[in-house]
Amino acid sequence: MIYPDNFEQKTGFDRIRAMIHSRMLCGLGVEQANRFSFSVDYNEISRRLGLAGEFMQLMSMDENIPLDNFFDVTDELSSIRIEGTYIDLHRLYDFYRSLTAVKSLLNFIKKLNPSGYPHLRNSAAGVNYFPVLLDCVGDILTAKGEIRDDASPELKRIRSAIRQAENDRASRLKNVLLSARRDGLIAPDVDLTMRNGRLVIPVERSAKHKIDGYVHDESLSGKTVFIEPSVVVEANNRLRELEFSESREIVRILLTVTDEIRPYIDDLFVTFGFLGLIDYLHGLSSFSKEINAVCPVLKNEPCGDWLNAVHPLLFLLHRNENKKVIPHSFQFNDDCRILLISGPNAGGKSVLLQLVALLQYMVQCGMPVPVSEGSVMGVFNSIFLAMGDEQSIDNDLSTYSSHLNHLSYFLKYSDKHTMILIDEFGAGTEPVLGGALAEAILEELNHSGCYGVITTHYSNLKQYAASVRGIMNAAMLFDTANLKPLYQLRIGEPGSSFAFEIAGQAGIPRNVLQRATEKVGKTNLEFERNIQDIIREKVQWEDLRQQAEREKEQAAQIRQRLAAELAHLKYQRKDIILKARNEADELLTQANRTIENTIRVIKESQAGKEKTKVARKQLSDQATQIRSHPHTDEQLEKRIKAVTEQNQQETATETFVAGDLVKISGQSVPGIIQSIRHGIAAIEMGHSILHVELSRLTHASPDDGPVVHSRKSSIDLLSVKMNFKPEIDLRGKRTNEAIELVQRLIDDAVMTGQPSLRILHGKGDGILRHMIREYLKTEKVIKKYYDESEQFGGAGITIIELDI
Structure with missing residues (x-):
């Protein structure tokens, strides 16, 4: 309904x-x-x-x-x-x-x-x-x-006769035309023309009696008449009869x-x-592609998990004006069946409410909607909307009366399978009484188990929502520094109307605002201020939380790197011991062979003094080599210690954190590490942000050259985020070009924090797919990759999940 x-x-x-x-x-x-x-x-x-x-x-x-x-x-x-x-x-x-x-x-x-x-x-x-x-x-x-x-034998006969009749008529007309030219009745350049379906000769009025025939028309000036020579009248009549026969035969064929x-x-x-x-x-x-719409996950129950939902009409409008639309994410579940949105006027509350109504209606018509992949949308039996001014002089209906009529309908028919959407709930009448009535209605709607979105400015509704299960406060954010709406939705806290601040910006005198502050009452004013303080503090805490998360992640990366180095050192220790033992065994084996061979040579050749001396020298050298090889634990530990110290010297400069001044291998210009994620450093270098593996970095010093700082790097990053698309079409590309594009896509995804990518390479012989996946195996930031579902392309598309 x-x-x-x-x-x-x-x-x-x-x-x-x-x-x-x-x-x-x-x-x-x-x-x-x-x-x-x-x-x-x-x-x-x-x-x-x-x-x-x-x-x-x-x-x-x-x-x-x-x-x-x-x-x-x-x-x-x-x-x-x-x-x-x-x-x-x-x-x-x-x-x-x-x-x-x-x-x-x-x-x-x-x-x-x-x-x-x-x-x-x-x-x-x-x-x-x-x-x-x-x-x-x-x-x-x-x-x-x-x-x-x-098409039929009769039509073939008729058309053959028509062609013959046309030729006969043309021949007769040509003779009349040539005769008229010889007699000077018409100019040499005058030719036949058509009037009323008849072939005629244009003749000056003064000469019309000199050509035997019928006048069918004359020029606008009356100086020229169009004569059908009598010698072709019979041919024209015959031709007309044949054309009628042709039409009748065509109709017969069409009837058949x-x-x-x-x-x-x-x-x-x-x-x-x-x-x-x-x-x-x-x-x-075609339309869905234009608004970046997708098919959400559909569930046969009232629910919702909307990710980055965008109003399609607003998107098209802003696209034409080169503006960005702010997406919204929220859920409908047992704890948040009804979203109570508050905030400043012109802050986007009504647009968000209309967005919910429109997208839910679109999806239940079977249309893709502009949300992110993975969004979940449920099925509602009814959608009720109260929005806009519907006052009527004819029906003696005021704005508030119309609003109450809607609410009465909602109360009568709402249930747990209903989505309600109410804009400016309770507005249009005396605030105290209207607020009380609105709270009672909201309580009843909540008991019905319905879902939906309600916008309001009433403080008592915000307080009620905070005290019950099923209704969740939400705020449209406001830039208190510049007194401008941000059009961003924040779930879990009420919004402030910022009425006095906006009034001050609009030019209302300060003394008027002061008197209004006194009149509004201490309780209401403190409630609004507390809401504003909560919003500001939450923003600050969110910034601190994100900073702590970044530092925690960097520490985890350092621990991970040190653990890897320790494991490598342990492996080297075992490797050194094993190699030393193998070398010792080889030396002993070689020594035994040398001794046996020397004794055999001396005995067999009955060697003289010089040969014996040479043989003994070989045995002495062999013994020296054996003695010099580390065969005790103490000697092995000395070798291990030397290798460990060398590794520590080599890796001492390989631990990096955000803020380090570094150089990329093969380049001379230094840059500054902005962040590190899974062995990949984001480096501000000149006017751009580069993503480089840590193994390619070395520490730099100020003497290596000046670091170019530019605000343009943040602008470039913002531009990448705004224009980034998590998918790419590689069909028809050469392998090297395709891999380069994939690498660039992954770099941009890491920069923008995009967790998943979609690569369209087609099926074909599977060569391009194989080479791309071989490359993906070398990327440390890749968590996993797999074929798209058969419904959406199967082996022709690879889905990549990034470990970010």
Whole structure:
């Protein structure tokens, strides 16, 4: 149930629908769009979102979807149900082209991955493109939609006779024209022309009696008359009779073809309904892509976990003005069924309320919505909206009376499956009494178990929300330093109206504000000030918390690095001992061989004194080598200690923290570390932020050169955050180019804090996918990567999760 009747106009959905209609190809899509109205059927909504998601996936992959020759001929099909009627030639050609389009679409969908596009394949199942009718109509039409000469033997005979009659007429006219030129009745450059369907000769009025024939027309000045020579009248009459015969034969052919179509009319409506569905999905997907919409996770219960939701109309407006729209994230659950939003006027409360109404309505119509991937949206049986001024002179209805009528309806019909949206709750009457009544109504609505969003300025409602379960205070933030709204939503605390501050900025005299402060009362004033103090303190604590988190993360990185170094040293210790033992064993083995060989040589050769001396020298050298090798634990420990000291010297300068002055290997310009995350340092260098592995850094000193500080680095970072898109299309790219683009995408994701990325590389032979994944294995910041779900592209898309 939707309330009120003008819900679509109040939320702007009528404008959304019009934009989608404008992107369709014909009236079939518009008719289908009107059928996709608000639904409470979970399975139907899921089906619609599935269709939209699959079609958006096809469009994003630049598939050559056949979208030509969409024509709505359903009115003509309805008109030919009666025997003796026929479809005219022009619309028959449209009918033929539309069936050809259906054939192409069915063949296209048939080739799609069955597991990846189940909803589209199910929609195409059972749809017929009527090959018999295509052949029947194709046999009588040319490529330009004209009746073929051989559409029937009679038509072929008639057209042959027409061509002969035309030639005969032309020959006679040519003779008359040449005779008139010879006699000087017409100028040499005068030629035949057409008047009233007849070929005539332009002749000056003074000479009209000199050519035997019939005058069919004259010029505006009256100086020229157009004469049909009598010698060609008979030929023209014959030609006219043949043309009438041709028309009658064409009508007979169209009647025959229509008789072939008539038995299939009901089935043809199903076929053209499928064509309308594709047209609607094309228009919807085009619009969804324009507003960055996605298909949220749908649950068959009242709930919500909205991530970075954006008002689509506001997004389009600000895009044209090069402005950024602030996204909002919030939840609907047992602790926060109703969001009570307060804050300054023109701070964005009403826009946020309209956003919730619009997006919930859109998704229950089966439309993608502008939220982040992973957002969860539930299904509500009813959506009630009280927004705007509906006072009426005719009905003697004031603004407040209209507001109460809405609330009365809400109280009567709201339940745990209802979403309510109330703007400026309680406004329009005496504040004390209006506030009390609003609190009583809010209490009753909370007991009903409904969900929704309510905006207000009443302090008693904020206090009530803080004391009960199910209602959560929320604030639209305000820049107290510059007295400007920030349009940001903060959950868990009430907002201040900042009435006096805004009034002061608007030019209200200070003495007036002072008297107003005295009149408002100490209790109310202190409540507002306490709210403002809480907001300021929370901002400060949030800054401190984030700073502590950064420092904690840096400390964890240092501990992790030191632990890795210690593990490496332990490994080196074991390696040194093992190598030393292996070397000792090898030396002993070699020594034994040398001794045995020396003794054998002396015995066999009965060596003399010199040979014996040489052999003994070899044994002495071997013994010296054995004695010099570390064979005791003390000697091994000395070698280990030497290696450890060397490692400590090498790694002493490899521990980095934010604020260190460093240089990148191979570069001479120093920079300053801004942050470190998972072995990757963000370095301010000149006018940009670079992301570099710690292993490529060395400490620098001021003597290495000046550090260029620039505010532009923060501007560049902001620009990256504003323009960053967590996905990239690499199809058609060379491997080296693709990997470079992936590396750049990962760098930007680390810079902006984006936790996940989406890489479209296509399926093909799988070479590009393989090379990209081989590269991903080398990136330390990658937590994991995997194929997209089959519904949205499968192995043609890689999803990356970053460890940030």
